[in-house]
Amino acid sequence: MDYAPRPQDKFTFGLWTVGNVGRDPFGEPVRKPKTPVELVHLLAECGAWGVNFHDNDLVPIDATSAERTQIVRDFKNALSTTGLVVPMATTNLFTDPAFRDGAFTSNDAAVRAYAVQKTMRAIDLGVECGAEVYVFWGGREGTESDATKNPAESIKRFREAINFLASYSKSQGYKLRFALEPKPNEPRGDIFLATVGHALAFITTLDDPDMVGVNPEVAHETMAGLNFLHGVAQAWEMNKLFHIDLNDQVIGRYDQDFRFGSSNIKGAFHLVKFLEDVGYNGSKHFDAHAFRTDNDEGVKAFAKGCMRTYLILKEKAARWNADKNIQALVQQVNSIAPGLPAWQGGFSPDKAKLLSNHSFDRAAIGSKGQPYEQLDQLTMEVIMGVR
Ligand code: GCO
Ligand code: MN
Ligand code: MN
Numbered sequence: 581m582d583y584a585p586r587p588q589d590k591f592t593f594g595l596w597t598v599g600n601v602g603r604d605p606f607g608e609p610v611r612k613p614k615t616p617v618e619l620v621h622l623l624a625e626c627g628a629w630g631v632n633f634h635d636n637d638l639v640p641i642d643a644t645s646a647e648r649t650q651i652v653r654d655f656k657n658a659l660s661t662t663g664l665v666v667p668m669a670t671t672n673l674f675t676d677p678a679f680r681d682g683a684f685t686s687n688d689a690a691v692r693a694y695a696v697q698k699t700m701r702a703i704d705l706g707v708e709c710g711a712e713v714y715v716f717w718g719g720r721e722g723t724e725s726d727a728t729k730n731p732a733e734s735i736k737r738f739r740e741a742i743n744f745l746a747s748y749s750k751s752q753g754y755k756l757r758f759a760l761e762p763k764p765n766e767p768r769g770d771i772f773l774a775t776v777g778h779a780l781a782f783i784t785t786l787d788d789p790d791m792v793g794v795n796p797e798v799a800h801e802t803m804a805g806l807n808f809l810h811g812v813a814q815a816w817e818m819n820k821l822f823h824i825d826l827n828d829q830v831i832g833r834y835d836q837d838f839r840f841g842s843s844n845i846k847g848a849f850h851l852v853k854f855l856e857d858v859g860y861n862g863s864k865h866f867d868a869h870a871f872r873t874d875n876d877e878g879v880k881a882f883a884k885g886c887m888r889t890y891l892i893l894k895e896k897a898a899r900w901n902a903d904k905n906i907q908a909l910v911q912q913v914n915s916i917a918p919g920l921p922a923w924q925g926g927f928s929p930d931k932a933k934l935l936s937n938h939s940f941d942r943a944a945i946g947s948k949g950q951p952y953e954q955l956d957q958l959t960m961e962v963i964m965g966v967r
Contacts, residue, residue, distance in 0.1 A: 583891040585627040591887045592630035592667060592865045595619050595637035598879055600869035610872055611879070616651070617658040624662035626883040630863060631664050632711075634672040635702035641676060652708065659709075667713060667863045668759075668823060669706025671699045674719040674767065684741035685721040685734040685772060696741055700748055707754050713823050713863070714749070715795050716742065717761035722768030734772050735782065743787045750791075759795035759822040764804040766835040775804055776811030780820060793822030797867055798851070799829035799837060802844070809850050816858055824860070826851075826886065827868035837868045839882050841889035849963050852890060853897035864890065900962050909955045 585591050599619050601609035614622070616638050623631055635641075638655060639648045659666065673683035673695050681687055683695030703714060721738065723729050742758065749756045760783065764774040773779045776796045783792045794815045801808040815821040828843035829836050841848035855864070870882035900906055921934040961967040 581891075581895060583888045583895075585629070585887040585891065587629045589629065589887070589891070590667070590861075590863050591628050591890070592632055592863045593623055593628050593883060593886075594865070594867060595631060595633040597867060597869050598622055598626075598883055599637065600879075602870075602872040604872060607872070611875060616655050620655070620658040620662055620664055622880065623883065624664055626880055627887060628883065629665065630667045631659075632666065632668040632670070632715075632863075632865060633706075633709075634670050635698070635705055636672040636675065638709075639705065641672075652705070656709065666706070666709040666711050668715055668865065669702065669709065669711035670715040670717065671695075671702040673698065679720045681728075682718070682721045682734075682768075684718070685729070685737045687729060692737060692741065696744055699741075699745055703745065703749055703754070703756065704752070707752075707756065712756065713759050713795075714756045715759050715761055715823060717763065717795075718771060718773060719763065719767055721773070722765070722771035724769035731772065738772060739782070739785060742792065746786070746788050746791050750788075756791075757822050758792045760792065761795040761797060761800070761825065763797070763800040766803070775801060775806060776815055780815060780818060783820065793820035795823040795825055795865075796821070797825035797827065798840075798847075799827050799835060799867075800825075802829040802831055802847075803833075803835065805831055808847060809854055812851065813854060816854075816860065821860060821862065823862055823865060824855070825865050825867035826890070827866065839868055839870075839889070840866055840886040841893060842885075846960070846963060848889070849893050849896060849959075852893040853900065856894055856897050857901070896962050899967065900959065903958065903962065903967060906955065906958050906962075909951055909958070913950055913952070913955070 595616055599614055601611045601613055603609045616633070620631055639651050643651065658664075673679050678691055678694060679686070681691065684692060686692055686695070706714060718738070721734070723731075746758060760773060760779045762773050762775050762779045763771050765771055773782055776794055779794045783789050783794070786792055796808065796812050796815060798808050801811050812821060812824065826840045828838035828840055828848065830843055836843075866883070866886040868882070868886065870879045874882070921931070921938045923931045923935045958967065
């Protein structure tokens, strides 16, 4: 297998990922900035299918309308030359000092209004370039001190903005779906809608919950010490997995944005296996960047590595599914003992009576062990490449 990415893999990168210049809180950029057109060509060379952007990755925040027109024209030309598509777009509501206290949840009503206006324009730009999913990452929506904001009030403000923008999108005739991206902290001390669970609950309170799903990110749930796959699986089961941000992260560290699969290979394996088994058909977006130590060749190695690792793990997932010993164990651990009262498939008084009258051999049930050590070892052997 050559593990070459194909369009149907739907691998995407943000302009900001391969365009990352390596600035961090302690150091200046180490790589030269590239234009959006150069980045589109770089991604095409690496084999990506799509490219996503924040409004200001493409059009600088202070661009004139003539500049905007020229930039968008050049960008679209690069897309048609390379065949790359733009499946997702988003708004930068975090870089400009105007957003120092958040955007939709800022205490300043002028900031909240400006953030909604900026997002309306960014939605127009995204749709103009072909985006079908619109991501909301509330990077600055949060606090350092809970003396400063009422978190319940902040959720109301967040809801009001999302409701307004969902209606705006529909009023323009756009077919966009919104995807909320949770993160627990960085750049704020604490960010609202901290995890996939918070976001899924929030969505049920919106005017049009069907239009809104989630964009979970490996690093973000991991920073919160959570099992990423469990959040993804719950979103999937609720038809809310509209997008996914793949990268890697060590628990307890700063926001690392490592190359996909480079840190927690077992977690990455189970994630890829889940996405492939259920037939997730959205973008697989790598929201990560090359080490600051690397130059331009390292950026390409990073981008190719993300996709190659995904495809290697996809092959390993197929191997796991086809492994006779593993499948025998999977069958065994899910086998149903005969003679159980039929209570499932909805309540009925008869079923309740049947279940109520059944006598269980608790000691026998409790004495039954599971061959999970074996199953996990065989899984590790698939991952390590000896099966
Ligand atoms: C981060 C986030 C961002 C968002 C991006 C798109 O930790 O900085 O993951 O990269 O994904 O702003 O919404
Ligand atoms: Mn992130
Ligand atoms: Mn992200």
